[in-house]
Amino acid sequence: MITLHGHPFSRAHRVMWMLKELGLPFEHVPTDFRGGATRTPQHLAINPNGRVPALVDGDLTLFESLAINLYLARRYGGPLAPADVAEEALATQWSFWVATEVEKPLLLAAANLMLFAEGGRDADQAALACRKLDRPLRVMESHLAMLPYLLGERFTVADLNVSAVMTLIPITGVPLADYPKVAAWLDRCLERPAAADWKPITFSIPRPPTEAGILAMFV
Incomplete structure (x- = not known):
């Protein structure tokens, strides 16, 4: 199961959009940067930058929204993925x-x-x-x-x-x-x-x- 940490009003929206385009099921942890949730020890263990989004896919943990989307395209393919x-x-x-x-x-x-x-x-x-x-x-x-x-x-x-x-x-x-x-x-x-x-x-x-x-x- 893919888990996405972030709030729709942040850069996490970019990854939510990609996951929906690919039709991938995911768990959303609505981490709101405005309330200090990105600075907790639990979140810093996922993204030590104290930012969102962060994505966990099996044993892989990624931050940086655009890099996450490039990974999802490469990993899961589909019409949005590069052809070559x-x-x-x-x-x-x-x-x-x-x-x-x-x-x-x-x-x-x-x-x-x-x-x-x-x-x-x-x-x-x-x-x-x-x-x-x-x-x-x-x-x-x-x-x-x-x-x-x-x-x-x-x-x-x-x-x-x-x-x-x-x-x-x-x-x-x-x-x-x-x-x-x-x-x-x-x-x-x-x-x-x-x-x-x-x-x-x-x-x-x-x-x-x-x-x-x-x-x-x-x-």
Whole structure:
């Protein structure tokens, strides 16, 4: 039995989506990072970083959501899995790309547009973060002008990993008017039935005093 530790409002959603796409039964341990549950000795024994998600599959314990999804695709196969070693490399490439090029400015934009409590939002910081997203989004726009999905004609783990990171775009209103191919692709990905839990974020958070503190809150 697979066990997933994490809360749907965290990066654990990415793994929940993958497990549902694959039709794999799993036990969900709803570990909420907002209440200190990720800092207990029991959770630190599973993920010593004190973060979520963490996945246990038999004797294997994994953390890092995008790596977990790549493992699940490799281990259990199915239509989302890479068809060959070249597709596996490309799925890894896009997963690293979204983590290094998109996630940080997107988190900063989303926080200042909606996620911070109203008095802690900064419109100038939101605009700056959106400008930083322009370069990677133009890379993606150019790529999707040639293909409907990141690896070709079908939805794969590469699309799931990238779009799961980008769920904050429709939630918080980060503009995509200049990137119509990206917008259409993201809609297709997030309309999949297994992705349904991405929508309901109903909480706000106080603004930390530093940028490092901002990023540390999104575990």
